[in-house]
Amino acid sequence: MTEPFLIGDTMTGGYGKGPDILHGCTIAVEKGEIAVIVGPNGAGKSTAMKAVFGMLNVNSGAVRLDGEDITHLTPQQRVVKGMGFVPQTSNIFTSMTVEENLEMGAFIRRDDFSDTMAQVYELFPILKEKRHQAAGELSGGQRQQVAVGRALMTKPKVLMLDEPTAGVSPIVMDELFDRIIEVARTGIPILMVEQNARQALEIADKAYVLVQGRNAHTGTGKQLLADPEVRRSFLGG
Ligand SMILES: Nc1ncnc2c1ncn2[C@@H]1O[C@H](COP(=O)(O)OP(=O)(O)OP(=O)(O)O)[C@@H](O)[C@H]1O
């Protein structure tokens, strides 16, 4: 088996000196693919993402990016290595304009990032239209576009999204999924948490169900959609 492009491998750990939240949890994404993490509230999905991004200490296990052990790097060092992360909450600067948010996203770049900004505006045309508006004035779906756009500004080699469709209507959700698939097709593998489990599994090359900080089910999106136990417990039958 080849090593996935990004892997949080058998991670155990929690917040500060608190109890372990993750218990040997593994999540990963391969080049050219979309990997999806689903599971009940409080299962540790966000914690697993934060562990992969270096926002909490893992007591055991490792994080590797393109074969390199990055377990002990800070989040900012991981961004420099090519990781983009959109957290579940507080993922935009609400008092700044859309364009300022994108500029903030490019904070590690010393080169001219106007091409990347043009690409983000091409992917999310509404952001170009609203580029001089405060991001906090935008709708939920548009804010999520700002957050994803901001993460794209570093030209990441892999993108991690924690509930990119939270709080948006089904139509907006479909649109966001289409844009996410489009990003994946440009060659950026995507590791994302989703609460819309059925729709997420439909677009997932690889999928993980986490329960209480552990891997409960792993497979292709299709396999998990067809798994009677997954259907009964997580997809409403
Ligand atoms: N900053 C924190 N400090 C301490 N404990 C935390 C912190 N964030 C989350 N937890 C705890 O970790 C556990 C897992 O939470 P986490 O946010 O990872 O779950 P989740 O699967 O992302 O849930 P949701 O679907 O609601 O987003 C919960 O028991 C939660 O209370």
Ligand SMILES: [Mg+2]
């Ligand atoms: Mg979460």
